[in-house]
Amino acid sequence: MFESYNSVVISIVFLLLYFISNLLVKTKKISLIVHKKFWNSLLAISFLVSGVLGLILAFKIDSKSPIGWYTNVLWFHVEFGIVMALIAIFHLIWHFKYYFLKS
Numbered sequence: 001m002f003e004s005y006n007s008v009v010i011s012i013v014f015l016l017l018y019f020i021s022n023l024l025v026k027t028k029k030i031s032l033i034v035h036k037k038f039w040n041s042l043l044a045i046s047f048l049v050s051g052v053l054g055l056i057l058a059f060k061i062d063s064k065s066p067i068g069w070y071t072n073v074l075w076f077h078v079e080f081g082i083v084m085a086l087i088a089i090f091h092l093i094w095h096f097k098y099y100f101l102k103s
Helices: 007-026 032-063 070-094 096-100
Strands: none
Touching: 007 032, 007 070, 032 070, 070 096
């Protein structure tokens, strides 16, 4: 399980979920607000998990104390970081005008 990262699988699942949720918005099965809340919640959760695990790893390195589960924490940190990066890219695209175009 922890021998490699699942960036391709995560990317495929992410894209499928995004296109399904986008299709649900277009067919009016869910509202755009629900769609955005779902993806913003996933972004927040992935950020918090990756961030907390990153802090645990930093404290471990700073304290130079041996932690047997270091590899497992690192693996989850990277996996959640991949999820966060993918959602953040879509988030940036959604808000492109807000960030880059002057009004």
